[in-house]
Amino acid sequence: xxxxxxxxxxxxxxxxxxxxxxxxxxxxxxxxxxxxxxxxxxxxxxxxxxxxxxxxxxxxxxxxxxxxxxxxxxxxxxxxxxxxxxxxxxxxxxxxxxxxxxxxxxxxxxxxxxxxxxxxxxxxxxxxxxxxxxxxxxxxx
Numbered sequence: 001x002x003x004x005x006x007x008x009x010x011x012x013x014x015x016x017x018x019x020x021x022x023x024x025x026x027x028x029x030x031x032x033x034x035x036x037x038x039x040x041x042x043x044x045x046x047x048x049x050x051x052x053x054x055x056x057x058x059x060x061x062x063x064x065x066x067x068x069x070x071x072x073x074x075x076x077x078x079x080x081x082x083x084x085x086x087x088x089x090x091x092x093x094x095x096x097x098x099x100x101x102x103x104x105x106x107x108x109x110x111x112x113x114x115x116x117x118x119x120x121x122x123x124x125x126x127x128x129x130x131x132x133x134x135x136x137x138x139x140x141x
Contacts, residue, residue: 043122047098073115
């Protein structure tokens, strides 16, 4: 009888976690759709970074970042992936050449909070998942 009780508790826990994951994904999509009304959500135009495809969202969190910044980067990457967005996490970004008019935008993004999210020629510091999803959807990703 005790084994049956343990199995029942395990099944209930697993079911509850699956329900939580589904609700989380539904909430993230609803938030993205609410933001998606054409807004760029604070993303600024940047030149394409070396090796970055405009068809993929890049979440940048350098090796030297804090545990909290790394956690946010992982959450963004996982959330975007769950929503069906092509996403890649990386720890570095560089430009080998770009129009000097982008210098101020690059500086503002690179000097801000981590993680940095690159979406279709735009980037933003520490965006919410909803902002990143909206930017990805607006970029056709």
